[in-house]
Amino acid sequence: MNDLGPVPWPPAPIRTARLRLRPSEARDRAAFVELLSSPEVHTYLGGPRRRDELERELPEVPERWPGSFVVERGGVMIGQVLLRRATREHRPAAVGKVELGCLFLPLAWGAGCAAEACAAALDWVEDVLPGEPVVLATQTANTASMRLAAKLGFTEAERFRAWDADQWLGLRAPGPPPD
Secondary structure (H helix, E strand, C coil): CCCCCCCCCCCCCEECCCEEEECCCHHHHHHHHHHHHCCCCCCCCCCCCCHHHHHHHCCCCCCCCCCEEEEEECCEEEEEEEEEECCCCCCCCCCCCEEEEEEECHHHCCCCHHHHHHHHHHHHHHHHCCCCCEEEEEECCCHHHHHHHHHCCCEEEEEEEECCEEEEEEEECCCCCCC
């Protein structure tokens, strides 16, 4: 089910200066195994999944659902941007809003790929769901995600405690981020 509402899926690929955002394909499976089993990627996400479990459980085309974009650079998957409706009751300010999330392989860290891909995804949301606010949640200890949220124009909506860690919820009003 498409929890983004009347948005047709899949969309045409989204292109930026360096990246392409698109639905997943069978050729992305190995990169998804790497992404989901990486201890570095999952430092603030409750830890990685076991590689052998992922190899057994992931479908031929993993993460193929509305709102899940593969991010590729130079024809190779480097990460994932996720958009879905927030439903978790421990974050009342988020419920019903579009939530942005992203995961990138360490090889893409520090190159601005997350900011570029997320900005493109936010532009897409603005085009297909005009006026829709977007939220983003992260651990306060995840300084890279906190910097990314600020760069994308998210401002603090609330702080809460979950999964034995302090969390931050940011809200981004519709439209481009402030300069």
